[in-house]
Amino acid sequence: MTIQSALKVLERLLGDRLVTSDAVRAQHGENETYFPHTPPDAVVFPENTDDVSQIVKLCNTHACPIVAYGAGTCLEGQHLPVQGGVTLDFSKMNKVLEVHDEDLTVTVQPGLTREELNTHLRDTGLFFSVDPGANASIGGMAATRASGTTAVRYGTMSDNILALEVVTADGTIIRTGTGARKTSSGYDLTHLLIGSEGTLGIITELTVKLHGVPEAMSAATCYFDSIEDAVNTVILTIQSGIPMARIELLDDVMVRGFNAYSKSDLPEKPHLFVEFHGSPASVAEQAESFGDIAAEFSAQAFSWTSKAEERTALWSMRHKAHYASRALSPGKHLMSTDVCVPISRLAEAVVEAKESSQRLGLTSTIVGHVGDGNFHCGIGIDPEDADELARVKEFSDNLCKLALRLGGTVTGEHGIGLGKAKYMEAEHGPAVAYMRAVKAALDPNNILNPGKIFPAVDL
Structure with missing residues (x-):
């Protein structure tokens, strides 16, 4: 039984909903970061759950790998069919x-x-x-x-x-x-x-x-002279029990990226973007309490808005951090990685991450949902430049070891996929064997997204 035998059976079942053209296969082998281009042998387009069931059953019979595909935006290569086979594109199941x-x-x-x-x-x-x-x-x-x-x-x-x-x-x-x-x-x-x-x-x-939808919403930006002051504002805010809806940290390099990509004119210093949800009275109270805390750490240039269009523009800019980071390294791919640490260790983690990138001569942005101790680093990378690739990998390794040393995790949001499989043993120890046992029990032929999470892949 082979992948090709599975494709013949699937073609009879699906007709033109099984696609093997180079263009469609190439599209499904792309990714947002630096992993190698990895097209599947075919792409199938199910229209309902029964379709999926039949497709998976046939792939299992023929020992053909199958990988689910949504929007293709994951950052650790989870959707890449590294062992070939079939990509299951869910664009027709979007109701x-x-x-x-x-x-x-x-x-x-x-x-x-x-x-x-x-x-x-x-x-x-x-x-x-x-x-x-x-x-x-x-x-x-x-x-x-x-x-x-x-x-x-x-x-x-x-x-x-x-x-x-x-x-x-x-x-x-x-x-x-x-x-x-x-x-x-x-x-x-x-x-x-x-x-x-x-x-x-x-x-x-x-x-x-x-x-x-909250009755009232208010957002603000402010900046600090040091990243320590910005992070310590976050820590004290959370410890004080202020019910933040959003509290995002941007370092000076990330702000430079936003200025380049989104044509903003923010001072190139560490910033916090915050938002409050609730009744008009509670939002005003939360904002005042946050302002008092930020003032203790010398926050500057508070800019408040409750206008929907201005809040939308602010968070739209924040959501484009990946592309803003790329704007600082034109023509390069981006390695976007994240870790999460206990909030009490957040300042230490962010400062050490920044020092590590500078020591290695890398342009790294830092942005994070720091209210829960999670932050991201975005680094421009040319996969053909062996020296730069080695330094980026060293930075990533340093960051993961830092997170584990501080009692955190190597990923709070992006997942393991390909890029962080080699850290599973370090984070979970003997528990990895139990995870492998679950995988073997539920997928004995290893057809479901093989090559992800467990193998120590060096990419």
Whole structure:
């Protein structure tokens, strides 16, 4: 049994929904960072869960690898078919199936993007809160356990999924979770599958939480003379219990990138972007309390707005951090990496990361959802420049070791994929053997996104 034998059977099943053209295969082998271009042998376009079940069942019979594909925006190569096979493109499964207004939930297909979902919800007074910078697919966000700027207030994908429909490696369709807000029934398969990066099952339907649009929202920017002052403002704000909706750190290099890419004119110093949600009175109180704390650390040039268009412009700029970082290294790829540490160690981690990039002669931006200790570094890289590639890898290695030394994790948001597989043993120790056992039990033929999470791949 081979990949080619699987493709022959799939072509009879799917007709022109199985595509082997060079252009489409090439598109599905691209990625946002520096990993090598890795096209699949074919791309298939399912239209419903039964399609997915039949496709997976045939791939399992023929031992053909299969990799799910949403928007292709992941940053650790999770969607790259490194062992060939079939890419399962969910662009035709992008519907809102049912909005449950009174339960504050919605059921969707995995190919729907977060922006499409919130556009659909616009007239309901509800919104979906998880907002990674990219306009990612909901299924991909679940598979990578995505986060975003609002996680400090509303939680990550892990906190916002109630139920899943999943196709297992042998083609069986299962449901995990319910519409209820809690359960004590059986193993928590929902959260086992969230963050599994398509290695344990293929998500075909999701029920996610919604939130009411706040009555009032207010956003602000301010800057500091040192990154330590900015981070210490964040730490004291969180420790004081102020219910921030967003609190984002930008170092001076990231600000330079925004000025270059978004044509802003921010002072090139460490900044905080913040936002508050609630009633008009509570928002005013939260903003005043934050302002008092920031003043203790000599914050300057506070700029407040409650205008929707100005807040949208601010967070649109923030969500383009990946491209703003690339603007500082024209013509290069970008390695975008993240770590997460206990908030009490955040200042130490950010300062040491910045010193490491400078010591290695690299242009690195720092931006982060620092309200929960998570920050990102973006470094321009020419994969053909062996010396630069070695220095970037050394920086990444230093950053991961730093996060583990400070009691954190090598990724708070991007996931493991290809780029961080070699750190799994260092972070999880003997627990990795239990993870491997789960993978072997649920996918004995290793067809679901093989080559991700566990192998120590050096890329």
